[in-house]
Amino acid sequence: MARSLQERVDELATAMCDRIRGEIDFYAAVDAVTAEELHRSVRGNLTTIFEQFTGEGRPGPRAPQRTGRERALQGAPLPEVLHAFRTSFAYLWDTLVAEARASGTVGSDSLVDVAADVWRLMGEYADAVATSYRETAAELMLQREHERSVLVEALLTGVVSDRAALWRTAVTLQLPLEGRFLVVAAEVPAAGREALPGIVPLLETRDVRSAWRLLPDRQIGVLALGSAGTAGDVLALLRREPAARTGVSPVYDALKDTPEALRLARIALDALPAGTPAVAQFEESPIALLAAAAPAEAGRMARAVLGPLLDLPADDRSALLGTLDAWLDCGGSARETGRRLYCHPNTVRYRLRRVEALTGRSPGDPRGLSELSAARDVLRILPQSGGTDR
Structure with a gap:
């Protein structure tokens, strides 16, 4: 049959x-x-x-x-x-x-x-x-993920330069050429493991499309904010239960500018305390931008201003820098600084005199104050520049 x-x-x-x-x-x-x-x-x-x-x-x-x-x-x-x-x-x-x-x-x-x-x-x-x-x-x-990963790497490194290639990359990654973007750089717990597992569907609930690249030490993503998504939404999502040290770039408006945004995200990541899961966005202050543009020169400036203070033992150095930071944040008020630090205003004044003696710059002098403030901003942005504890 x-x-x-x-x-x-x-x-x-x-x-x-x-x-x-x-x-x-x-x-x-x-x-x-x-x-x-x-x-x-x-x-x-x-x-x-x-x-x-x-x-x-x-x-x-x-x-x-x-x-x-x-x-x-x-x-x-x-x-x-x-x-x-x-x-x-x-x-x-x-x-x-x-x-x-x-x-x-x-x-x-x-x-x-x-x-x-x-x-x-x-x-x-x-x-x-x-x-x-x-x-x-x-x-x-696996093939598509590999292709996406390679394209994300090309986008992050700036290998994709001409508009036609950039357009093809954007189409494949389902990202717009222009809009509102963020770059996120997160420290991985171990080589081959994601720092932010499950982040893609979470972002999609906020109307945020993303493309990611897993490196041996970092998980890096390019995020496109939709009409309903904001940078604040992304930061709130990342900070809800921070899984790793994570740096976020400022918002930028052209996909071709992704390499520079990645550099700023990495600076924000490096400024976070080691070993502590936290999220920081690069600040778009003039000092931050200058430090990012010329990190080596900015670091030398900070070291020149604060040099003797930075050579103190860790506890002493931390007390003086912490007092200077609080005094700057409190608008130069010894009373408010004392309240914040739980110490007497005279203690604040004593520590500020020590800062002046060590650096040769008085917090009460406009020029000295500006140099001290700029040096502290640089060390917060580029903590490795001064070799200080974070």
Whole structure:
């Protein structure tokens, strides 16, 4: 009976394709799988089945494996692919029953045995299709993630320079060329592990699209703020439960400026205390911008102003710098500074006199105050410049 049906394999394949397209909307409405491709696939699977019935073919579900791979590459949904196989096997069974009745060569008992073989084959074929499909889909996902990662790296390093290449990169990463962007740089807990797991779907709830690159020491993302998303939303999300030291760039408006934004995000990250999960955004103050533009020169300036103070033992240095910071934040009020530091105003004044003695710059003199304030801002932005405790 199988040999008889083998001679009609093209006719049966055509009929099966008609049934598949009649029952499954995907195959009827979408051109991802053409009529020729579907017919070739159905015919190949039918031929393999008949060869297994006649003992002429090699064992193993080669044809369904090939079908699973092809459908994954074509983007066909797996449920619809499996539905097509179930539909085909149902049609095959109907054909076998009709052939048995017409020929009169197969009795009812034998037909029951054939039924067991047909449904066993359907299970094997469905498993082979699904396994091959999933393996291919996983390969494609890795390939696409690798491509995205390479494009993000090119965007971050400025390798993508001309507008045409930048446009292709933006399309692939699903980012606009112009808008409102942020760069996020987070310290990873170990090589190969994400610093911010699950960050992409969280950002999408804030109308923020993103593309990420995982490096041995950093996880870096380019974020495009949507119409409803703001930098404040992103910072609030990152700060809700900070998972790592994370630096955020200022908002910028052109994708081509991503390399500079990354540099500022890294500066913000490096300014955070080591070993403490926290989030900081680079400040767009004049001193911050100057320090970012010329970090080596800014560091030398800070060292020249605060040099002797920075050479003090850690506790003494921390007390004097902390007092200077609080005094600046309190608008030069010794009383308010004392309240903030829980000490007497005279203690504040004593420490400020020590700062003056060590640096040669008086906090009460406008020029001296400006130099002390600028030096402290630089050390907060570039803490490594002064070798101080953070």
